[in-house]
Amino acid sequence: MSPFPIQEMTLPVALSGSDVIGQAKTGTGKTLGFGLPLLERVTVPADVEAGRAKPEQLTDAPQALVVVPTRELCTQVTNDLLTAGKVRNVRVLAIYGGRAYEPQVEALKKGVDVIVGTxxxxxxxxxxxxxxxxxxxALVLDEADEMLDLGFLPDVEKIINMLPAKRQTMLFSATMPGAVIGLARRYMSQPTHIRATAPDDEGATVANISQHVFRAHSMDKPEMVARILQAEGRGLAMIFCRTKRTAADIAEQLAKRGFASGAVHGDLGQGAREQALRAFRNGKVDVLVCTDVAARGIDVEGVTHVINYQSPEEEKTYLHRIGRTGRAGNKGIAITLVDWDDIPRWQLINKALDLKFPDPVETYSTSPHLFEELNIPAGTKGVLPRGERTRAGLAAEELEDLGETGGRGRKSAAPVATEERPERTRTPRQRRRTRGGSTVEADAPAPVATEPADAPAADTEPRTPRRRRRTRVAPVEAAPVAEAVAAPVAVAEPVAETVVEAEPKPRRTRTRKAVAAVAEAVVEAPVVPAPAEPVAVVEAEPKPRRTRARKVAAPVVEAVVEAPAKPRRRIRKVAESAEVGFLTPESAALEIAAAKAAEATKPVRSRKKAVAAEPDASVAAEPKPRRTRAKKTVEAAPEATEAEPKPRRTRTRKVAAPEA
Structure with a gap:
């Protein structure tokens, strides 16, 4: 077996310890071109046993580092180096995101010779x-141009600054833009630029790949792809999309049409991505729908067809996509479906790569030339017959739990077994259903067994709910009033001194004063007067809220009316006229006395009623409070009468006791 041109030209220079820039077409064996020199520079215990190294040169720290842009490429390079270093027992570790930190940290503690990571x-x-x-x-930057496109250049520079100044640096890629050359000039010492091509291979693409470009409508593309996948001689196939959503949608549609398909894109967790790749390598899935994350370095044997479902962004992406087939001297077929909107982009790619498809032919799923060029059997439909569905499918591949970090991979990760909870030792609190404040007997829970035995027994009688009383006045016992109202008021023995006290009113309310006698008692039981004996006084009943109650003055048999301190305005005019001379002093005095008597007997703007007062009761006028419109209240008493205190800021009235 002869080596590839890139391997034949790179191995002598790299084994000598010089810096190398290797450029070759994809699929021509660049991995072993830098992998073999890398493994030779690592010191392992086998070298000490053979006498090629000293024991003090052994170390558990990594001696070689390979930096790659994607996780899929990281796993593939790791597998290739493990295979090549199996004879010397070289320890190789893959370090990339999407996995848990702990296994990688444990592997670093045990000792590693070569690290491949992102x-x-x-x-x-x-x-x-x-x-x-x-x-x-030794440091290797694989697919250096892709790392620059992904924005990894600052991270790569930080990693290079952590390395020793004296080292070997190698850069390998299928394309070498100017940024990669500038990076090489800064961090490499007199590198050797090697560009290897086969003598019979002209152009940028591999000669073993047969390319087909069709102009297709976006709504007809799924049907076209389903028919292309039924072409004769078709092995494994890879379908590339520009967006993650399109990749997921096409994979789902192909699965419904009967194809064993899987998906690889950025929205999937690392476990699901590796599951799809393992199933594709093992043959359980024969169609892999992916984005450009799988366009770099993925080497799977048996890939015969590569379909560009959407036109790539640039010519480098196109080269890496179609490079997944026709690898290691094998033949492959590359099919590109260009939409009408992508024609200008494709024309730029066609010009850059010097292809022969400047104006793709308009093609549909029923076009005859599609069946002829791709060797599709006549009469093929867009659904795979049931007799040809022989693949196990993606579900047959085990999903590995990688302990993924982040939120995107949680839905695809395998469920982690959780510890069983201990049995409940405490009886949960039962909720008691009540209706109107009383417990419903039918739904009442059973007594809890965890209560102490000496606890007092609960009351089995239903509890009467406490009704909320919206009042502002304190309740007054009604028993004395009820006894007084039950029978008519009779003549009783004289009382030495009876004073009726009114109930204090709440603050800032427009209520009226309590009266000395109960209104209901006066109406239902008429007063029977007796000579020379006073009547029994009944205690006042509390008034309802916001009602207009009337006062009942104590009955007076013989009352001495005391003239008011100030005469009314009409009396003043009579007195003034007497002084002037219109009336004689005798007639004026008589008229003044008559006016006083009439004024005393006349009620003063009051709606309240009066009854006869007790004998020998004197009525004293209460002085007016300042800035209030309250009136006086007369209370019946044998010897003395006490004035009731007025509430603050209220509008009350007074009632004078009439003569008998």
Whole structure:
């Protein structure tokens, strides 16, 4: 077996320890071109046993580092290096995101010779001082142009600054833009630029790949792809899309049409991505729908067809996509479906790569030339016959639990077994159903067994709910009033001194004063007067809220009316006229006395009624409070009458006791 041109030209230079820039077409064996020199620079215990190295040269720190842009490429390079270093027992570890930190940290503690990783996770572990890069002797940047396109250049520069100044650096890629050359000039010492091509291979693409370009409508593309996948001689197939949503949608549609399909894109967790790739390598899935994350370095044997469902962004992406087939000297077929909107983009790619498809032919799923060029049997439909559905499918591949970090991979990760909870030792509190404040007997819970035995027994009688009383006045016992109202008021023995006290009113309310006698008692039981004996006084009943109650003055048999301090305005005029001379002093005095008597007997603007007062009761006028419109209240008493205190800011009235 002869080596590939890139391997034949690179191995002598790389084994001598010089810096190398290797450029070759995809699928021509670049991995072993830098992998074999890398493994030779690593010191392992087998070298000490053979006498090629000293024991003090052995170390558990990594001695070689390979930086790759994608996780899929990281796993593939790791597998290739493990295969090549199996004879010397070289320890190779893959470090990339999407996996748990703990297994990678444990592997670093045990000792590693070669590390293959992505820039993000390498910086994380190095920043935590879990990864020691001070013993690295060789550095390889694989697919360096892709790392620059993904924005990894600052991370790569940080990693390079952590390495020893004296080392070997190698850059390998299918394309070498100017940024990669500038990176090489800064961090490489007199590198050797090697560009290897086969003598019979002209142009940018591989000669073993047969390319077909069709102009297709976006709504007819799923049907076209389903018919292309039934072409004769078709093995494994890869379908590339520009967006993650399109990749997921096409994979789902193909699965409904009967094809064993899987998907690889950024929205899937790392476990699901690796599951799809393992199923594709093992033959359980024969159609892999993916984005450009799988367009770099993925080497799967048996890939015969590559379909560009959507036109790539640039010519480099096109080269890497179609490079998944026709690898290691095998033949392959590359099919590109260009939409009407993608014609200008495709024309730029066609010109850059010097292809022969400037104006693709308009093609549909029923076009005869589609069946002829791709060797599709006549009469093929867009659904795979049931007799040809022989693949196990994606579900047959086990989904590995990687302990993924982040939120995107949680839905695809395998369920993690959780510890069983201990049995409940405490009886849960039962909720008691009540209706109107009383417990419903039918739904009442059974007594809890955890209560102490000496606890008092609960009351079995239903509890009467406490009704909320919206009042502002304190309740007054009604028993004395009821006894007084039950029988008519009779003549009783004289009382030495009876004073009726009114109930204090709440603040800032417009209520009226309590009266000395109960209104209901007066109406239902008429007063029977007796000579020379007073009547029994009944205690006042509390008034309802916001009602207009009337006062009942104590009956007076013989009352001495005391003239008011100030005469009314009409009396003043009579007195003034007497002084002037219109009336004589005798007639004026008589008229003044008559006016006083009439004024005393006349009620003063009051709606309240009066009854006869007790004998020998004197009525005293209460002085008016300041700035109030309250009136006086007369209370019946044998010897003395006490004035009731007025509430603050209320509008009350007074009632004078009439003469008998």
């Amino acid at each position: 820039p993000g996770r390498l910086l994380d572990l190095a920043g935590q001082r879990k990864l020691d890069l001070s013993h690295v002797r």
